[in-house]
Amino acid sequence: MSSRVNHQDVVERLLETKAVDFAAVGKAVAELGPSLAVADEPWEGFCGTMRTFFHCYIINVFGEGNTVENVGELRGATRELQS
Amino acid sequence: MSELAILGVERPVALPDSPICPLDPHCDAREAPWDQQDLARRLCHALDVAQQAVEQLATTGFTDSDEPGNNVRPEKVISETAFLLFAASTADREEVRIRVEKVARLLIPHARSERMVLGICLEPALALDFAQAHICLGRLGYPDDTFDTLLRRSVASQARSGHERVPHRRLEQEWLARAWRDPRSHQPKGISRAALQSVLGRPMDLLNGHRDDVYAFTHALMYVADWNLKPRALPRPRAAILADAEAALARCLDEQDYDLAAEVLLAWPLTGQSWSAAAAFGFRVLARVEDKAGFLPAPSTRLQRLNSLEGAERSAYLLATAYHTIYVMGLLCAAALQPARTPPAQVPTGEARCGNAAAIVPFLNQPGPSASQSADVRQTREPSVQQGHWWDEFQRLNAIERDAIAGLLLNVALRRKTVRRDFGELRDLLAAAHAAGLADSPAASQAAELLERLALLGRRLAPDRFSRTRNLI
Numbered sequence: 286m287s288s289r290v291n292h293q294d295v296v297e298r299l300l301e302t303k304a305v306d307f308a309a310v311g312k313a314v315a316e317l318g319p320s321l322a323v324a325d326e327p328w329e330g331f332c333g334t335m336r337t338f339f340h341c342y343i344i345n346v347f348g349e350g351n352t353v354e355n356v357g358e359l360r361g362a363t364r365e366l367q368s
Numbered sequence: 369m370s371e372l373a374i375l376g377v378e379r380p381v382a383l384p385d386s387p388i389c390p391l392d393p394h395c396d397a398r399e400a401p402w403d404q405q406d407l408a409r410r411l412c413h414a415l416d417v418a419q420q421a422v423e424q425l426a427t428t429g430f431t432d433s434d435e436p437g438n439n440v441r442p443e444k445v446i447s448e449t450a451f452l453l454f455a456a457s458t459a460d461r462e463e464v465r466i467r468v469e470k471v472a473r474l475l476i477p478h479a480r481s482e483r484m485v486l487g488i489c490l491e492p493a494l495a496l497d498f499a500q501a502h503i504c505l506g507r508l509g510y511p512d513d514t515f516d517t518l519l520r521r522s523v524a525s526q527a528r529s530g531h532e533r534v535p536h537r538r539l540e541q542e543w544l545a546r547a548w549r550d551p552r553s554h555q556p557k558g559i560s561r562a563a564l565q566s567v568l569g570r571p572m573d574l575l576n577g578h579r580d581d582v583y584a585f586t587h588a589l590m591y592v593a594d595w596n597l598k599p600r601a602l603p604r605p606r607a608a609i610l611a612d613a614e615a616a617l618a619r620c621l622d623e624q625d626y627d628l629a630a631e632v633l634l635a636w637p638l639t640g641q642s643w644s645a646a647a648a649f650g651f652r653v654l655a656r657v658e659d660k661a662g663f664l665p666a667p668s669t670r671l672q673r674l675n676s677l678e679g680a681e682r683s684a685y686l687l688a689t690a691y692h693t694i695y696v697m698g699l700l701c702a703a704a705l706q707p708a709r710t711p712p713a714q715v716p717t718g719e720a721r722c723g724n725a726a727a728i729v730p731f732l733n734q735p736g737p738s739a740s741q742s743a744d745v746r747q748t749r750e751p752s753v754q755q756g757h758w759w760d761e762f763q764r765l766n767a768i769e770r771d772a773i774a775g776l777l778l779n780v781a782l783r784r785k786t787v788r789r790d791f792g793e794l795r796d797l798l799a800a801a802h803a804a805g806l807a808d809s810p811a812a813s814q815a816a817e818l819l820e821r822l823a824l825l826g827r828r829l830a831p832d833r834f835s836r837t838r839n840l841i
Contacts, residue, residue, distance in 0.1 A: 319436040351667035352624040352756070356660040362671050363662055363686060 401710040402651070407701045408461045410658065414698025415456060415467035417663070418449050421691045422471060426478040430688035438668060440688045443487075443498070446478045450501035452695045452702075455595055457508050459705035472508055479505055480515050488522045493531035495522040496544040503548045519548070535566035536588040543591035546598070559601045563592050569603035574615040574779075574811040575786040575818065579628065582616045586631035593638035596706055606639045608810075614646045615811040618779030621653055621758040626664050630654055630696040637700075637709035645719065645772035651700075651711045653761045658697060666693040715769040724774035725767075727804040731781040731797045774806055782811045786818065795819055 299305070353359075425445045432438035449471065456468050478484075479501030487498035496503070499519050502512065522528070523545075533541065539562045546556065563569055566588040572581055589609070593599045602609060613635040620629035629650060636647045643651070658664040668689040677685050704710050762770065778801050785794040798815055801807040807816075 319433065351670075353626070353657075353661075353665045353667050354669065354671045356657055356665065356757075358671055359661040359663075359665055359669070362674055 400713045402704065402713050404461075404705060404710065406655075407705050407710065408459065408464060410655070411456055411459060411461075411698050411701040411705065412463055412467055413663070414452060414694050414701070415464065415471055417687075417691055417694045418452055418471050418698075419467075419474060421445050421687055422449055422474045422478065424684055424687055425691070426475070430684055432685070432688070435673070438685070438689055442478070442483075445691070446475065446484075447497075447500045448692065448695055449475055450479060450504035452698055454504040454507055455699050455702040458595055458597065459702050461705065464702075464705075468508065472505060472510055475501060476505060476510060480512055485515070485518060488518055492522040492525040492527045493529065495519060495528065496541055496548070499548070500544060503544055507547055516548075534584065535562045536584040536591070538562035539566060539588050539591040543594060546594070556598075556600055559603050560592065563588065563600065563603040566603070568592065568609060571608075571810055571814075572612045572616065573814070574612065574619075575783060575814050579625070582620065582628055582632065585612065585616060586628065586634065589635055589638055590631075595703070596638060596709070599638075602639065609639065610635055610644065610647075611810050614644065614776060615779045615783075615809070617646060617650050618776050618811075619783050621650060621776075622756065622780050622783070624667065624756050626654055626657060627666055627693040627696050630664065630693070630700045633700055634703055636711070637703040637706060641708045643711045643716070645716050645769075646776040648712050648715045649758075649761065649765075649769075649773045649776065651704075652715070653758045654697065654700070656761055657757050663690060664693050664697040666690060715765060715772050717768045717772045720768050720772035721774070721805060722768070722771055724804045724806060725770035725777060727800050728774055728777040728781055728797075728806070731785070731793065731800065732777065774804065775809060778806050778809065779811050782815050786815065791819065791822055 422445070425440060426442050426449070429442040429445065430438065430440040453468050453472050453475070456464050484498050484502070488495045491498070496519075499515075502515055502519070506512070506516075539560060542560060542562060567581055567585045568588045572585060592602065613632050617629060617632045620626070620632055633647055633650050633654070636643045654664060666689065669686065670689075674682060674686060762773075765773070778797075781797055782794070785791070785797055794815055798807060798812060798819070801812055806812070
């Protein structure tokens with residue numbers, strides 16, 4: 286067992302090297318995301334092959350997601366549209 | 369610019385506030401169905417919005433450069449409008465029929481546009497997807513033989529199956545194919561293999577599952593049920609499917625995900641005649657929210673953004689972010705208007721056990737996902753300030769009605785504890801549920817399995833390592 290590679294340790298070691306510039310990755314995704322989101326081609330087109338270099342997940346944190354607006358205010362705001 | 373009739377629900381029905389605990393669960397008032405005229409009014413509202421959606425979004429859709437998540441492609445609006453019309457056509461109401469006909473005539477040029485024809489021609493594996501609105505319109509009595517000829521050629525091509533699909537999407541294809549080939553003459557036998565492979569055919573992950581799982585559940589059911597016209601056999605007993613649906617409903621109500629909540633509620637009228645106490649309560653919550661907001665809202669409609677826009681831009685934003693949830697409420701009311709499918713006006717209490725709600729409510733002491741996350745709210749132990757719309761409606765129930773939906777409360781609490789990794793409270797909650805006779809549910813069973821796995825994990829790991837692992841999960 287002692288020779289088994291610990292996945293989390295590997296990840297932490299890699300993060301400590303700062304070899305991946307997450308700010309740069311985020312900037313690229315922010316620039317390309319809107320156009321890719323509406324493109325007919327799938328996301329694989331980003332890399333030009335079927336290989337995936339980065340997995341991008343939507344992390345839904347309990348209690349921090351969007352919920353509906355105040356329903357009374359919604360009624361008031363949408364009423365304006367009809368006048 | 370045409371006027372956006374987003375406030376078509378202008379006559380909120382005074383939902384029946386429960387009297388002070390009439391303890392006879394079998395009195396006539398409790399078995400009375402929801403007012404059919406009110407259901408028709410809500411459906412007509414959805415159809416009026418559908419007219420606006422076709423007029424404003426069916427040609428170019430909606431593009432939001434600030435929030436691309438709001439983008440709506442025209443094909444989506446066209447297909448969903450056609451499905452709403454198909455569903456509405458099963459409601460035997462004159463005011464509905466008039467609106468269906470009006471919107472259908474508006475939709476025809478979009479459903480059979482050059483863009484759709486090109487899609488069918490160029491991408492045969494997606495032919496039925498491009499033809500969905502055409503097929504629904506054909507089923508409503510608006511055929512197009514020329515369009516059918518091209519569609520037949522496309523679905524007969526070698527590449528017709530060259531697109532891999534998940535089971536609920538395969539069910540959609542099967543449903544479209546049946547609807548296109550005159551469903552009156554073809555009654556499929558047995559259970560669809562895709563239904564067996566879908567989440568309908570096996571227990572859903574009710575504690576850690578994703579929103580997409582619930583989406584797959586609701587859509588698979590819609591296609592299997594064929595809106596009660598030519599339903600195929602369910603892959604599991606109705607009771608097992610509805611038990612999963614109740615847990616999914618609890619999650620959706622707690623997260624104010626009313627789009628998905630309304631879809632989940634379809635499980636009752638699309639599989640049989642009875643509505644459980646939790647389902648009847650869920651319908652009341654949605655109806656109340658719809659009456660208060662003027663439409664059933666989605667989180668995507670943001671007031672700050674709405675108020676920053678003007679004119680046609682504002683109208684398009686509101687419609688693009690709101691139409692889908694409004695449609696789903698229309699679908700639900702259309703199903704509820706079918707014979708013997710109407711929800712009860714009051715929460716059924718025949719299976720209520722006195723004191724069950726009180727046994728679970730203390731475990732709702734953490735804020736729900738829809739509650740404010742301010743520090744003062746986080747620290748309070750008073751449930752009433754920490755919940756969403758469903759909690760407001762819960763307060764309107766009398767004691768026996770609250771007891772009748774204790775299973776729903778349990779489902780809410782189980783998911784909250786699991787998502788927060790509060791396993792100690794999860795154990796206590798299960799013990800309380802067991803003592804109250806509520807633990808015989810899929811979510812409770814899955815929670816017990818989770819605790820068993822965690823106990824094994826705890827024995828395997830040293831205490832400090834277990835503590836570290838807990839932080840990671």
